[in-house]
Amino acid sequence: MAAAQDPLLPARRLALGVPVLLLAGAYLSQYGFGLFPCEMCWWQRYAHFAAVPLAALAFVVPPPRLWLALAALAILASGLIGGFHAGVEYGWWEGLTTCSNPVGDGAGDPLRAIMDAPLIRCDEVQWSLMGISLAGFNFLISTAAGLAVLGLVAKGGRNG
Secondary structure, three states: OOHHHOOOHHHHHHHHHHHHHHHHHHHHHHHHHOOOOOHHHHHHHHHHHHHHHHHHHHHHOOOHHHHHHHHHHHHHHHHHHHHHHHHHHOOOOOOOOOOEOOOOOOOOOHHHHHHHOOOEOOOOOOOEEOOEEHHHHHHHHHHHHHHHHHHHHHHHHHHO
16 A cells, blocks of 8 residues: 555554654663663663564554554553552652662672662652753653544554
């Protein structure tokens, strides 16, 4: 089917583009600006890691609606985890009692890498814009994108 006639093309692009861009932003903030992820940040990334191959499959393996729906659910899962994480950061509810210690690249002395790694708390905002943390932005973006993909799949299924 030609790209111009593919009713699922917007859903495919959104389902692939959003997790790729959010993961790129997460790694840019980590390696470019020193904002290391806490445990709940990783959980949000894991859901996007799952969404990327599912969305890619929607371009090449039938039925695309199945892969898009699964990708949308993964994106939504990341958004919901982000919402929970943001609530922990803002003190709305209690979160995890443990924190993560990101270990370096594994080179050299592993014990030294662990001891020198920064302690990242899940209940502290590392960066925010207009009072919204990175977890809050992930909640807003991922939830909207996941719902949009599901809506586009439903619409594309009726029209195509």
